[in-house]
Amino acid sequence: MDLRxxxxxxxxxxxxxxxxxxxxxxxxxxxxxxxxxxxxxxxxAAAAAAVIxxxxxxxxxxxx
Numbered sequence: 001m002d003l004r005x006x007x008x009x010x011x012x013x014x015x016x017x018x019x020x021x022x023x024x025x026x027x028x029x030x031x032x033x034x035x036x037x038x039x040x041x042x043x044x045a046a047a048a049a050a051v052i053x054x055x056x057x058x059x060x061x062x063x064x
Contacts, residue, residue: 017046
């Protein structure tokens with residue numbers, strides 16, 4: 001993959017992880033009903049993808 005594409009995908013995954021972490025940490029509101037989106041598993045998956053992409057970036061730059 002191209003380095004620019006890897007960096008943009010990594011930044012996108014990191015932003016998604018940060019957003020999902022923020023949404024998952026908010027207190028529940030029983031008046032609005034149950035949460036229909038599982039934010040914490042999304043956060044963990046996006047953070048894991050960002051770490052994997054970080055490793056790919058290092059390999060494509062020849063650092064590891």
